Amino acid sequence: MLELAVAVALIALNGVFALSELAVVSSRRARLTAMAEARKSGALAALALTENPGRFLSTVQIGITLIGILSGAVSGAALGERLAGVFLDLGLGKGVAETLGYGLVIGVITYLSVIIGELVPKHLALRNPEAVACLVAPGMRLISRIALPAVWLLDASTRAVFRLIGQETASASAVTEEEIRTLVAEAETAGVIETGERQMIAGVLRLGDRAVRGVMTPRTDVRWIDLSRDEADIRAALIDSPHARLPVGEGSPDNMVGVVQVRDLVRPLMAGEPLNLPRHIRKVPVLPDTIDALAALAALQEAEVPLALIHDEYGHFDGLVTPADILDAIAGAFRSEEAEPEAVQRADGSWLIAGWMPADEMADQLGIRLDPSRHYETAAGLVIDRLQRLPETGESCDIAGWRFEVVDLDGRRVDKLLVSRIESEEA
Template sequence: MSGIASEVAIILLLLVLNGVFAMSELAVMTARKIRLEQRAEAGDRGARAALELAHEPTQFLSTVQVGITLIGVLAGAFGGASIAEQLADGFRASATLAPYADALGLTIVVGAITYLSLIIGELVPKRVALTAPERIASVIARPMRMLSRVVSPLVKLLTGSTNLMLRLLGVRAHTDANVTEEEIRALVEQGAESGVLQREEHEVVERVFRLGDRQVSALMTPRPDVDWIDVGEGAAGLRAELALGRRSLLLVCREDVDHVVGFVRAEDLLARCVTGAALDSAALESLAQAPLFVPESMPAFRLLDALRRARQHAAVVLDEFGGVAGVVTLDDVLQDLIGDFPHEQEEEGGALIVRRDDGSWLIDGQTPIADVEGALDIALAEEERPGYQTVGGFVMARLGRLPRPAEQFEWDGHHFEVVAMDGRRVEAVRVARVRDGHPTTPPSTPLE
């Protein structure tokens, strides 16, 4: 009986050692480098050793594999033959089970060892490693590094064989571990969920990523909405425009918006009014700053760089044919980055997306697609560059023509209804979630 107890003890010890190797491998490979560096800077030698192992994963993984393979060989040698034989002897006492005694004994032993191997040698250690990878990696790194040095000749042989096989397969043995945007997003999300990042910080980081994917066409004020003054505008007309106080930066054109003269600051015009200086076309042209022209396909961050280098706060956006597509300002970029903030024209209009009492949304047709997607948790762009930037453009693209008030369609579990048109432009859209094939709220009465 003592022999069986010894055999059981040896098998359990081997399974525990297998679990240590499995836990070590997962802990070192999943530990966050930044946290290990912080522990190392605080004087944790184990964290420093873990960083060394993570820096040379081939040598470390080879050491782990040597240990696991050796344990497997030893487990095979102590495969429970004595235990199986003892069980078989017990089954032979039964006339019914006697013919199957050896098979039953072996099956029970193999099943028990397999079960314990999975639980003790794999699943539990790996779950433990995932709970605190940095702490566990710091604890086991130094013993693993010492073991790596002991078996280094065998590890070098395995490493050389691995690199040779990779070269034969055309795979680079050493590749740069570049961090992807998706990985950073995942870390930020985890930081927000764990409370490391505040909600506002999380939103700003997400907006930075979103801004990096946007083009000028998604930020600009489109041509039909551009406010401009004619260089030939008389003094009375200029004073009336200044009295409205809608813009701090005015676009000056000659006869139409395609003939841009430049931008003039409202404060410069006000200064001339105060001093009694002339407000004629010559004064406007002398005050106007030569405009910066940018293509509507320019990425948002390149726009910021262009505005900084040109020392300007606004730019004229051109379409692919050279015509004026709109105007983009530094405020447009900042609003997309940090969210809504008081506008120069805030008193003239309300929010672009309004949640109604019945649970539906009333959305301005000029609302950017990204804002609608964020508010409703819905995907409106069917492709990376869909050809439209606003919810009004999305409605036109879905219908394939100019919409009419009260026209409706469904998209991604939502019911869309055109509430109002402003000439050829979608002025307002109502959106409601669809449940059981029907919108959650009744249709609206079209606005005139």
């Protein structure tokens, strides 16, 4: 019975090593760090193991290899011999008895090693890898120190082989944006987060990739006050404007001098007093159109008035950006009397898309990938980039399995696109 107890103990010990290996490898460093900050027992040791995976994996391999050798040499041989003796007593021949005895012992030990020593511990480790890693990490660090010479030899040999084949032993642990999107989508499917939360997270990720041109209100849509006009025209423009702040220029949008807040002018407007507009003009930051949306957000947070003017490299006014534009990029467009929907799906599955719809939002809607090095920011820009010229009404181009047809122009600006799947049309 001693041999049987030794065999069971070795299989259980193999399970501990398998459990430890998968738990530490599967643990997320961010969660381990949070557990360490909360003074969770074993968390610091688990973090140390994840920071040096080569030594840890060498320790685990040494343990599993020694257990395999002992199981075969001690328990397997002794149990096989004893079981062969039982078969001899039952009247079987020596050759048959030894074959059956050793075969049965090897089969049972192998089966128990796979189930008890591998599969069950690994399934347990995957249930809560960080908690298991904290539990086993102190013991694994102790074994690593005891077997330091052998661990060092295996780790150094592994690194040498990797250098010979031109690779690094350190794994690429950087999390990509695509992995974050996949994780968020899985969390939505599992009910951990709401659909609206997932959409806002996707909007934040898109914001980091957008240039300020992709979130600003373009020059053609900006209402502004011209100081060179007479006071009656300025009063009419202020009263007619739906905006709380208006940029002010002298003769041309390319000569912007600042911004006025309509609330500062309500009293003279209502009382019929002189406006004295220059007195109410406030300075706002002027940003180049080459910066990204996050840099523009930082500038808005520091500005006296939360509005920034966007100019190109030649000093021409391109548009303006406000916190509402940033929120629109994150949470989606808000309904208003003037705004049109960005995208409307029709009964046949095609989409009617506004030319000004951000290209990355359109790509998410249609499930297509855009070139990361693109120089356009809108759906209309995508079509123009593909055609390499300004399109005419009725022209179309095929992109990633979709047909983009220009159905409406506003002057030379692409106003509406009809987007339909090419496969459905061919069918």
